[in-house]
Amino acid sequence: MNQQMTPTHDESIALAKTLTGIRGLDDLTLGGLPAGRPTLLCGAAGCGKTLFGVTFLVNGATDYGENGVFMSFEERAVDLEQNVVSLGYGLADLVAAKKIVIDHVHVERAEIEESGDYDLEGLFVRLNHAIDSIGAKRVVLDTVEALFAGFTDKGILRAELRRLFAWLKDKGVTAIITGERGDGQLTRYGIEEYVSDCVILLDNRVEEQITTRRLRVVKYRGSAHGTNEYPFLIDDRGISVMPITSAGLGHKISLESISTGVSGLDAMLGRGGYFRGSSVLISGLAGTGKSTFGAAFINAACRRGERCLLFAFEESQDQIVRNMDSVGIHLKPHIDAGLLRFEAARPSLFGFEMHLARMNRDIEDFEPKVVVVDPISAFRGPSLEIHATLVRLADICKTRGITALFTSLSSTGELMDENERSVSSLMDTWISLKDHEANGERNRLLYLLKSRGMNHSKQLREYHLTDDGIELVDAYIGAEGVLTGTARLAQEARERDADKVRIQGIERRRREMARKRASVEREIADLRAELDIEEAEMKMLIEQEEAQEVVYADDRSRMATRRGMAP
Amino acid sequence: MNNRLGDNEISPDKETMDANDFADTGDYNLRLYVAGQTPKSLAAIANLKHICETYLAGRYTIEVVDLLVTPTLAAGDQIVALPTLVRRLPPPLKRVIGNLADTERLLVGLDIRPKDFKSP
Numbered sequence: 001m002n003q004q005m006t007p008t009h010d011e012s013i014a015l016a017k018t019l020t021g022i023r024g025l026d027d028l029t030l031g032g033l034p035a036g037r038p039t040l041l042c043g044a045a046g047c048g049k050t051l052f053g054v055t056f057l058v059n060g061a062t063d064y065g066e067n068g069v070f071m072s073f074e075e076r077a078v079d080l081e082q083n084v085v086s087l088g089y090g091l092a093d094l095v096a097a098k099k100i101v102i103d104h105v106h107v108e109r110a111e112i113e114e115s116g117d118y119d120l121e122g123l124f125v126r127l128n129h130a131i132d133s134i135g136a137k138r139v140v141l142d143t144v145e146a147l148f149a150g151f152t153d154k155g156i157l158r159a160e161l162r163r164l165f166a167w168l169k170d171k172g173v174t175a176i177i178t179g180e181r182g183d184g185q186l187t188r189y190g191i192e193e194y195v196s197d198c199v200i201l202l203d204n205r206v207e208e209q210i211t212t213r214r215l216r217v218v219k220y221r222g223s224a225h226g227t228n229e230y231p232f233l234i235d236d237r238g239i240s241v242m243p244i245t246s247a248g249l250g251h252k253i254s255l256e257s258i259s260t261g262v263s264g265l266d267a268m269l270g271r272g273g274y275f276r277g278s279s280v281l282i283s284g285l286a287g288t289g290k291s292t293f294g295a296a297f298i299n300a301a302c303r304r305g306e307r308c309l310l311f312a313f314e315e316s317q318d319q320i321v322r323n324m325d326s327v328g329i330h331l332k333p334h335i336d337a338g339l340l341r342f343e344a345a346r347p348s349l350f351g352f353e354m355h356l357a358r359m360n361r362d363i364e365d366f367e368p369k370v371v372v373v374d375p376i377s378a379f380r381g382p383s384l385e386i387h388a389t390l391v392r393l394a395d396i397c398k399t400r401g402i403t404a405l406f407t408s409l410s411s412t413g414e415l416m417d418e419n420e421r422s423v424s425s426l427m428d429t430w431i432s433l434k435d436h437e438a439n440g441e442r443n444r445l446l447y448l449l450k451s452r453g454m455n456h457s458k459q460l461r462e463y464h465l466t467d468d469g470i471e472l473v474d475a476y477i478g479a480e481g482v483l484t485g486t487a488r489l490a491q492e493a494r495e496r497d498a499d500k501v502r503i504q505g506i507e508r509r510r511r512e513m514a515r516k517r518a519s520v521e522r523e524i525a526d527l528r529a530e531l532d533i534e535e536a537e538m539k540m541l542i543e544q545e546e547a548q549e550v551v552y553a554d555d556r557s558r559m560a561t562r563r564g565m566a567p
Numbered sequence: 568m569n570n571r572l573g574d575n576e577i578s579p580d581k582e583t584m585d586a587n588d589f590a591d592t593g594d595y596n597l598r599l600y601v602a603g604q605t606p607k608s609l610a611a612i613a614n615l616k617h618i619c620e621t622y623l624a625g626r627y628t629i630e631v632v633d634l635l636v637t638p639t640l641a642a643g644d645q646i647v648a649l650p651t652l653v654r655r656l657p658p659p660l661k662r663v664i665g666n667l668a669d670t671e672r673l674l675v676g677l678d679i680r681p682k683d684f685k686s687p
Contacts, residue, residue, distance in 0.1 A: 106645045111661065113676025116614070116668035121602045122634065122646035129638035151648065151664075 015222045018174040021059025024241030028226035038175040040195040043202030049178040053140035061099035068138035069130040073146035077102040107150030120160040139175040212351035231353030242357035261296030264472025268457035277401040283408040284433025290407035294372040295324045302334035306369035313378035317342040328468040347378040352389040377409040428452045443484035595627035596656035611650040614667035
């Protein structure tokens with residue numbers, strides 16, 4: 001090997017890039033479009049090609065100090081200006097400030113007769129003049145292929161377009177050339193042959209009646225780039241592309257735990273709450289209070305002064321605020337304080353990808369500490385896609401250190417449904433809410449299915465939605481199974497009765513014993529008394545006997561004396 | 568460099584006119600856009616002069632606009648291809664592109680009808 005070899009990587013050789021200012025696109029192209037080169041932007045009608053072009057120029061003029069020329073082959077300047085007002089672009093002002101030039105090139109086939117050889121030098125002259133008049137660095141040609149409808153000699157046209165793109169390169173402007181999507185090729189007239197430095201494809205697919213816009217960088221000569229299809233969004237805040245390949249698992253973790261907003265649940269989790277930056281899933285049947293758990297969490301976060309973002313897919317903001325008021329969770333003050341923001345939308349409004357793009361954008365804008373998605377089960381579609389969407393959403397939150405709480409409506413029964421199973425691996429903490437139906441009533445039970453990194457409670461707990469929020473109570477777990485609600489109360493009453501009976505029994509036995517003892521002792525006393533009497537009598541008899549004996553002895557001696565023994 | 572080539576006035580030689588001939592009664596105001604003295608430009612100028620002298624002698628004015636000198640004029644007349652000949656009068660506006668080598672198409676483009684042809 002050659003020891004003298006110089007380092008192969010040199011910063012000055014690296015491809016210069018021009019930032020588009022379009023969120024996400026600059027990330028996935030690692031710095032924007034190739035500077036000083038043309039980029040082909042192709043897609044079917046209604047994909048947003050023109051808006052991409054306008055955004056590129058407006059951002060260049062307002063944020064990067066690069067003026068731009070918009071050469072429109074389809075729309076008149078006035079129409080164009082009006083169309084982008086809804087996106088918040090003041091194109092007319094930029095034109096007045098000489099930062100952007102709009103040139104409408106109109107070619108009407110019917111008005112033109114061709115006689116002999118010609119070229120498109122006129123276009124070059126106009127473009128050159130426009131560029132030089134404001135010192136433009138950015139150029140958009142939208143849609144140059146419209147020329148094909150205006151001229152019959154395709155050979156000349158192709159040669160001229162090739163010359164145009166080479167000329168743009170020589171001119172050193174960063175250009176976007178839009179092209180209509182063709183059959184079997186990227187553009188209708190195959191102009192991708194001539195613009196080969198960077199090709200971006202826009203797509204607008206309808207699946208299950210839901211439209212999703214997607215963007216793909218087909219090629220980018222001399223640069224690495226994200227190769228997937230990325231959803232993008234066009235709305236009143238402009239264009240945002242959602243780069244979602246950042247699925248690395250390198251995010252920083254936190255040991256800090258934050259309150260769930262439910263004191264009993266904090267205790268169950270073992271560390272006083274969820275880990276900051278973790279993903280939490282709350283699954284349960286309808287009416288088990290999933291949203292309430294979410295709201296309790298938000299309430300706790302807002303009280304700590306953290307910003308929260310709630311994506312609601314089933315209820316409107318006012319509805320949620322009203323409903324949560326009924327369980328003592330007051331969200332209105334947090335909204336007024338600017339700590340809580342609602343983003344409510346029907347799930348069917350866009351495809352998942354669009355929702356994801358929108359959520360990502362909102363998260364970037366609002367920079368919340370806590371995100372609640374209520375519920376993820378509102379998304380209907382192939383589970384693979386839902387899973388991919390949720391992976392990305394969880395990933396976005398994790399990389400930003402946002403604690404994300406997802407609610408999910410589970411289907412009936414004990415079995416996990418497809419959606420739950422697919423997302424379960426993403427979740428750090430999974431709380432399952434259950435319904436227990438017995439004795440003509442329904443009661444709510446909760447248990448922690450999992451909680452990574454916590455020595456959490458394994459117990460099933462009953463909870464009530466009270467006027468003061470969620471309250472956990474100990475469920476009755478005994479020989480007769482888990483009892484809840486009135487059954488639990490009844491069982492507890494029964495147990496109390498049984499205890500009473502048992503205690504009474506003991507008392508009775510104790511009393512009986514005492515009585516027995518007393519009676520035995522009485523008998524003993526009687527016997528002893530009897531014995532004493534007998535003893536006393538016996539003593540008396542003995543004494544009498546002895547006294548008699550003495551008398552007898554006296555009598556005998558007296559008699560003896562009398563018989564002659566006397567002196 | 569706006570050249571005026573030929574401004575001789577000749578009255579219509581026809582006694583009666585029908586509606587279709589009306590356009591031919593007026594003067595032809597033609598403007599030829601070119602970019603520099605390229606072979607194409609020069610050919611177009613030469614071809615145009617020849618045709619006008621042949622068919623419209625005395626009834627036309629030609630203005631040659633070099634867009635390299637006055638590029639601002641290109642947008643106004645929607646010039647894309649060069650050379651472009653614009654018939655500004657009589658109305659309606661008509662355009663012919665190319666070096667004008669194809670006489671037949673040029674005549675069609677300028678709406679000059681064969682029955683009006685005058686032999687030189």
